[in-house]
Amino acid sequence: MTVAVLSLGSNLGDRVAHLRGAVAGLGAAVLVVSGVYETPPWGDPDQPHYLNAVVLARDPGAAAADWLAVAQRLEEAAGRVRDPARRFGPRTLDVDVIAVWTDDGEPVTSDDPDLTLPHPRAHLRAFVLRPWLDIQPYAQLPGHGWVNDLLRTEQVVGDLADLRPRVDAHLDS
Secondary structure (H helix, E strand, O other): OEEEEEEEEEOOOOHHHHHHHHHHHHHHHEEEEOOOEEEOOOOOOOOOOEEEEEEEEEEOOOOHHHHHHHHHHHHHHOOOOOOOOOOOOOOOOEEEEEEEEEOOOOEOOEEEOOEEEOOOOHHHOHHHHHHHHHHOOOOEEOOOEEHHHHOOOHHHHHHHOOOEEOOOOOOOO
């Protein structure tokens, strides 16, 4: 059994529907879903704002690599098209595997280029850390420390000011 933290983002089409579709696509694996936050685009400013959320999920039969396959399946179902020229470009749905733990609570690490765990840039992204804190107030990002502390780092604090809670956007879990 593994537990995973998945980050969801959408900035094309019906953003809320894409996030809801991802949560529904995870089915019974969903333990809890964060609130939704609207955020400016990261890494490529010439695009619409994102809606972001984080999901804590558990699957008795999933290995770490299985979570990547789930993420890719959810993105495909939302009609995601990757533009190699715009790595951080707009998308209907982006699902990132942030961290995975074994059933005994040990963090899974991976240097595989297709699935680096924990996510190599999660500690720098307010749009991941703030929603994660909603669902796990005492969360730790393996190798980086407490999520609450990461939100106060110089690299994250500036982006944190741009996050806007979207209380009108609810994702059912």
